Amino acid sequence: MKKIILIILIFFFNNNSYADNRMELGLDVFNNKAQCAMCHVLKSAGSTGEIGPNLDMLKPSLAQIIYAVKNGIGVMPAWEGILTTEEIDAVAYYIFSSTNK
Numbered sequence: 001m002k003k004i005i006l007i008i009l010i011f012f013f014n015n016n017s018y019a020d021n022r023m024e025l026g027l028d029v030f031n032n033k034a035q036c037a038m039c040h041v042l043k044s045a046g047s048t049g050e051i052g053p054n055l056d057m058l059k060p061s062l063a064q065i066i067y068a069v070k071n072g073i074g075v076m077p078a079w080e081g082i083l084t085t086e087e088i089d090a091v092a093y094y095i096f097s098s099t100n101k
Contacts, residue, residue: 026094029087034079044098059099065092
């Protein structure tokens with residue numbers, strides 16, 4: 001079962017149109033819906049926030065990003081229940097892809 005899930009994930013991450021859509025949605029969530037850009041530096045989003053950590057320097061893992069977005073950390077609010085699962089996954093994918101090149 002794990003192999004099947006891994007194959008599906010690899011397919012989705014390698015599918016350019018799906019990845020492009022996730023990047024677009026992730027950027028929109030980052031800059032607009034969740035307004036992450038107000039607090040975080042992320043070069044690819046053009047953000048210069050000074051409250052939260054600089055994501056370009058931190059280079060968080062995908063799991064760390066999803067956890068932080070869902071549960072909040074410090075003054076960062078929890079977004080689970082506000083953002084959809086698709087939006088959380090997309091913003092996490094966007095941040096991870098942008099910082100781990």
